[in-house]
Each structure stands twice: as structure tokens, then as C-alpha cells.
Amino acid sequence: MCDMSGTSELRELSRRAVRSKIAEVAERLFAAKGFEATTVDDIAKAVGMSQRTFFRYFASKEDAALDGFERRSDDFVARLAGRPLMESEWDSLRRVFDVVVEQSADAGHRNRIAAIHQTAGASPTLLAAYLHKVDHMQQRLVDALLARAAERGETPDEPVLRAVVGSAFACLQAALSCAAGSSHPADLAEQLDAVMAAVRPVRYV
Amino acid sequence: MCDMSGTSELRELSRRAVRSKIAEVAERLFAAKGFEATTVDDIAKAVGMSQRTFFRYFASKEDAALDGFERRSDDFVARLAGRPLMESEWDSLRRVFDVVVEQSADAGHRNRIAAIHQTAGASPTLLAAYLHKVDHMQQRLVDALLARAAERGETPDEPVLRAVVGSAFACLQAALSCAAGSSHPADLAEQLDAVMAAVRPVRYV
DNA sequence: ACTTGAATGGCAGGCGCTGACATTGATCGC
């Protein structure tokens, strides 16, 4: 009972591994049979566990399908933390979106993301869950940007900041949906630059 | 069988009336007991119908809760149709959002919207459905704006337009969440003006 | 009156999801 921390680490590691395994199997099944046609029992059987255990790792079927986006959320916040403190929020956000650009440079990642995107488009509940996660991600970035502003000694207008983050994500979504059909990885970066230059808020000129 | 159109009108009228009745009862129950604690059976019993019939009017419990937003979507498109053809998209969108401002001028509407907003915030699935509807509304406005641009003889950049609409909605959301606590109806209009002025895309200056 | 079509109710069932309880299995103190 003393080595609780070490035990926790191991347990945590195991949990993560199982989680990834489930998400991986689920992703494959969704791509093969579609999201709605795949039952949680199918996934559980394919992984080799009971349905009840599945729900001990993911709160919902949607969560399993969108596990990849969850991690990207962490990457976003981490990337933002690495940006210079005095950079404008708009430019920082553009740099944050580079994680998406870099991920889509890999063909495998691109195919996976395209498959998930296609799956999400066909299932209303999955799309709703996706939008929910995007919303949550925006909230995290707003909080981080608020903290950065406070670190600079500023007290920014929170609603404006929320709107700025929302605008940046609107640009990302637009660029993504446009570059979805294209197979050139560089297109996304160009599209993103073009859109974010056109929509750049006047307060940052 | 000849007077098919007249019959259809009556049936349609009846359907709308029943739909409104269901939505009204559901809203009251949600406000009283919360969204998740209220079952579809509760609503059906309160209206005086079977659960099966409820699902013939609404595809889901969430749809019943968000019936009001559905109508606002129609109002948005209608309001946009009334704007001058040469007005910039950003200013048109600001005018479109006046329907929200006007609705929140009425105290009753404000309380209802606040109640729904609060309910949505407490229930993840309802929030997800709400975001889904907002997304759909944006799509409709993008299509309408595309048609207007074509009417002017222009061929606008679609991804940029999508991003612009998304940015405007981000402003609306930010202003709404900020003015949620305030009880002054004029605050929303001011907040909206301030945020949309700060975030106005450079392409519209 | 007969027919047609739509609205409704009732029933059965699938699926997502959860609580409760028992079992297993690894770790730790002795």
C-alpha cells in the first residue's frame, strides 16, 4: 500500500493502452460497417471484453470514435503554451493549427481523419458529439489565452476573446472542409493562411 | 381526392398545432424537473398521447426541447432575404442577429431562452444537439449568401464565406453568454455591436 | 355505404447506458 504512486502509474499506463486498443478497434469497425451499424457489443467482442467494461473506458460510443480529437485538444493547448507571450492571439492560433497541418502531412493520418470525418458526417449524433468537443476545445484555449493575457498584465475583454477563438476555429473548419477532397497536404496550410488572412479581425491589423 | 391541397393544408395546420403543444408542455416539464429527469413518457402523458405518437412529431427528445431554435432558424433566413443586395455580408449578419435582440427585448422570451440555455448547459446531449442545430443554421445562411452573391454576379470564395458566417456566430454566442446574466435587454445589442466591431474581418473594412 | 388515407395506440424489440454484486488477480504487509 506504500508504493501507491508507482502502482498508480502502472495502472494508468495500462488504462491508456487498453483505451487506445479499444479506440483503434472501434475506428476500424466504424470504417468497415459505419458508425450506427456498429454496436458497442461488436466493439467489445472484437476487443475481447464485455460491454460493461467498454463503458468503463469510454462514456459513450461517440467518445470512442472521437478519441483522436481528444488528444488533439491536448496538443493544441501544449502548442499554445510554446508560443511567445507577446504574439497576437490571432497569429498564435494560426500556429496552434499547425498541429493539424503537420498531422495531415502524414498520409496515414490524413486517411484516418478523412474516414472519421466521413463517418461523422453520416451520423447526426456523432457530428453533434464532435461539435461538442470542438466547443470544449475552444473553451480551453480561451482560458489559456486569458491566463497569458493576465501574465502580460492585461485584462482583455473576455467576450471578444471568445469570439476571436471562435472565428479562428471557423477558419479552421472552413479550410478543413475545403481541403478534405484534395490530397495535397500543402493545400491545407495555404487554405488556412488565405482564410485566416481574409477573416483576420480588424483589432489585430 | 381532388381537394388534396386543401386537405393537406388542414392536416399541416393540425400537425403544427400539436407540435407546438408538445413543445410547450415539454418546455414546462424540463424547466420544472430538468431535461434528463424528464422522460418522453412524462411528456406524452402530460400532453395526453402515447409515447409512440410523440416520436411521430419529434425525432428525439432533444428536438422537442429545441423546437424554438428551429423557428429562429427560419426567422434568420427570412431576415437575411430582406436585407439590401449590396450590403456587406458582415453587416447583413449583424442585422440578421437583430431577431435575437428583438426577441430578448420581451421579458417572457428572455426568461424562456434563459431557461432553455440553462437546461442545455446542464445536459451534454442537449448541448450537443444545440450545437448541431447552430451548425445547420450556419449552413443555411452560407447557402443564402452564396445565392445572393451569385445574384450580384460575383463568385465568392466559399471557404472564406463559411468562415465569415462562423465568425459572426461566434460573436453572437459570445455576446449571448455575456449578456446572459444581465437583465437589461439593450446590453445584448451593445455587446453584439462591440464584439462584431472588434472581430470584423479585414476584408470588410 | 364503400373506399382511401392519415393519425393514433399498443406491442415487441434493439440498442445505449448504468447500478449492484460477485469474481478474479495482482500487490503489499506480515
Place this chain on the structure above:
DNA sequence: GCGATCAATGTCAGCGCCTGCCATTCAAGT
């Protein structure tokens, strides 16, 4: 080694959302 402990898992039962399917009813047209 041995029992205690605690997390992970399985099993079972059950609720709530949602959907076909079929029978009934009721209004409207012929």
C-alpha cells in the same frame, strides 16, 4: 508463503430512447 486489500472485470437486471409492425379509428371523397 499467507491473508488482506483494492482495482479490473464479468454478469445480470433494468431503465430510457427510439423504431417497426399491425390493428383501430376517424375524416374526407366517390
